[in-house]
Amino acid sequence: MATQPITCPYDVLEGFRFYRGNLVLDNGNTSNPPKYLSMKDLNIEVDKFSRSRVTLKPGAYSLLSQTDIGDQYGYVSFIAVKAIYPSSTLESRKYINWTYQGNTNYMGELMVLSGQRISSSDSEFEGWNLSKPGTLASDSVGNGGIVFHNPSTEITVKLEILVCE
Amino acid sequence: MADSEILNTDNFDGGSSLQTGETLVVGGSAGFAITPSGSTAGFKIEYLNIARQLDELEIIEATFQRFNDPNEIEFIKESFDVVHQSKTLDTLNVVDFFHPLQSFSNYQKQTFVILPRTSANLDPSSFTSTNGEVSMLIARANYLPGTPREEKVIFWDYKGSQRNIMGEVMILTGAIKEDIPWKGWDVDPFSTYGHTGPANSANGGFIFTNPTDSEVQLTVITAN
Numbered sequence: 001m002a003t004q005p006i007t008c009p010y011d012v013l014e015g016f017r018f019y020r021g022n023l024v025l026d027n028g029n030t031s032n033p034p035k036y037l038s039m040k041d042l043n044i045e046v047d048k049f050s051r052s053r054v055t056l057k058p059g060a061y062s063l064l065s066q067t068d069i070g071d072q073y074g075y076v077s078f079i080a081v082k083a084i085y086p087s088s089t090l091e092s093r094k095y096i097n098w099t100y101q102g103n104t105n106y107m108g109e110l111m112v113l114s115g116q117r118i119s120s121s122d123s124e125f126e127g128w129n130l131s132k133p134g135t136l137a138s139d140s141v142g143n144g145g146i147v148f149h150n151p152s153t154e155i156t157v158k159l160e161i162l163v164c165e
Numbered sequence: 166m167a168d169s170e171i172l173n174t175d176n177f178d179g180g181s182s183l184q185t186g187e188t189l190v191v192g193g194s195a196g197f198a199i200t201p202s203g204s205t206a207g208f209k210i211e212y213l214n215i216a217r218q219l220d221e222l223e224i225i226e227a228t229f230q231r232f233n234d235p236n237e238i239e240f241i242k243e244s245f246d247v248v249h250q251s252k253t254l255d256t257l258n259v260v261d262f263f264h265p266l267q268s269f270s271n272y273q274k275q276t277f278v279i280l281p282r283t284s285a286n287l288d289p290s291s292f293t294s295t296n297g298e299v300s301m302l303i304a305r306a307n308y309l310p311g312t313p314r315e316e317k318v319i320f321w322d323y324k325g326s327q328r329n330i331m332g333e334v335m336i337l338t339g340a341i342k343e344d345i346p347w348k349g350w351d352v353d354p355f356s357t358y359g360h361t362g363p364a365n366s367a368n369g370g371f372i373f374t375n376p377t378d379s380e381v382q383l384t385v386i387t388a389n
Contacts, residue, residue: 015265016272016301016388018243023303023386025272036274036386037305039240044333045314046236049247051255077332078238080245080257091265095340095348103327106348108300108338110262112245115318115330118376126320126330162245162257164238 044078044114046164054159056096056150065145066130066163074131074144075117078164081148083109083157096157097149101129130163264301264388269294269343272388279319279375279383287371287385289353289360295341295389297353297369304335304373307382319381320374324351325366341389352387 014027021040024033050069054062070076085094095106117127131144150157216222236249243260246253266272273290292299308317321335322328339349351369356362366372375381 013265015263016386017263018240018259020242021240025266037303037384039305039334042238042240042305042334044238046238046247049236049255051257082257082259082262084261091267092340092342092347100329101327105323105337105350106339108340109264110259110336110338112334112336113329114332114334116315116332118315118318118330126328128330160257162247162255164236164247 044164046078049162049164052161052163054148054161056148056157056159058150058153058155060150062148062159063145064130064148064161064163065132067132067144069163069165070130070144071117071165073117073125074129075125075127076130076163076165077114077116077128078162079111079113079128079130079146080162081107081111082160083107084160085109085157086155089155093152093155095151097151099147099149100145264338266388267343270389272386274384274386276382276384277373279373279381281375281378281380284372284374285383286354287352287373287387289355289370290387292352292387292389294343295349296344296346297351297355298339298341298346298349299352299387299389300339300341300349301388302335302337302350302352302371302385304331304383304385306331306333307384308333309379312377312379316377316379318376319383320376322366322372322374324369349389 014025016023016036017026018024018039019026019033021038022035023037023039024035026033048069050066054064056062064079064081066076067074081098083094083096094108097104098107098111099105113128115127117125117129119125129144130146148159216225234250236247236254239246239248241248241253244256244258246257247255271290271292271294273288275288277285279285289297304321306317306319317332318330320328320330337350339347341347341349350371352371354364354366354368354370356365356368364370371385373383
């Protein structure tokens with residue numbers, strides 16, 4: 001009978017991770033790593049939520065659009081995205097692009113955005129608009145939705161997404 | 166009339182639970198189903214609405230007081246959970262998240278108190294090994310107790326060209342390489358990495374602005 005492979009319980013590399021409700025700096029040598037930020041008191045009231053999974057093949061694009069989850073203008077108050085890369089991926093290759101209202105930025109393994117829609121000084125809205133492009137009058141400001149793009153020509157990236165309003 | 170007779174014949178809930186064959190509630194009983202007109206959704210309601218003992222009245226009150234409790238996002242152990250009262254409705258597990266500190270890495274924790282209608286610049290620290298880029302930025306905003314949900318918001322401006330918002334938490338990540346600009350977040354607004362030249366937000370950097378009438382405490386951890 002085959003035996004289960006022996007795996008090391010800790011990565012010996014030092015780094016930040018979440019542990020028991022805190023962001024800690026773990027060096028793998030202690031069961032009580034130093035805490036840098038408490039997340040235990042996070043408490044965000046939401047009405048609706050949506051959970052989805054996306055597979056981004058090399059070079060693929062994916063539009064995150066949750067018109068039915070957002071408020072009457074399509075805005076949501078919480079977006080969390082986790083990206084899962086193949087285990088052999090180099091750290092410098094663990095990234096995808098995300099484009100929101102014309103601005104393109106990067107994300108590695110995790111992204112969390114939050115905040116209620118707010119009116120800015122020019123009477124337009126600021127926030128996270130995930131309405132389907134072109135479906136709401138508010139789209140005159142700029143199309144809603146976030147476009148994720150996997151720029152790699154080799155690896156497939158899986159996304160787990162939680163959206164709340 | 167004796168008290169025991171009152172209990173047996175005039176049940177306060179419209180039907181006796183102590184005797185069979187007594188008053189039926191109009192419109193529904195265990196004998197036939199209520200079928201309202203129109204469509205119904207597939208939901209399940211769990212509550213108690215018949216008190217047989219005095220202390221059960223408190224259970225009924227609690228049931229209806231908490232029935233409209235909102236869903237909430239909480240961070241429990243190593244995951245973002247959507248919870249309703251004691252039930253977890255959904256979860257995004259981040260137990261696998263790991264930001265390694267490499268041979269060239271640095272990190273910094275900053276805490277500001279941003280006064281009403283003022284701004285604070287994120288300190289660029291000394292992420293010179295990655296040309297000012299970080300691959301992890303985690304921010305937590307703590308608002309005064311009682312702050313309404315719609316007022317829990319601050320702006321963050323990046324590179325002087327884009328303005329976004331955050332409520333109570335923000336996590337941004339990316340990828341970095343030693344000695345060259347790569348795919349991270351540029352937190353350095355200076356034109357020279359020795360910080361001898363003038364600062365210009367178009368070069369990089371984060372500016373947090375508190376648009377509300379109350380002060381906000383903001384904690385930011387950056388790492389490359």
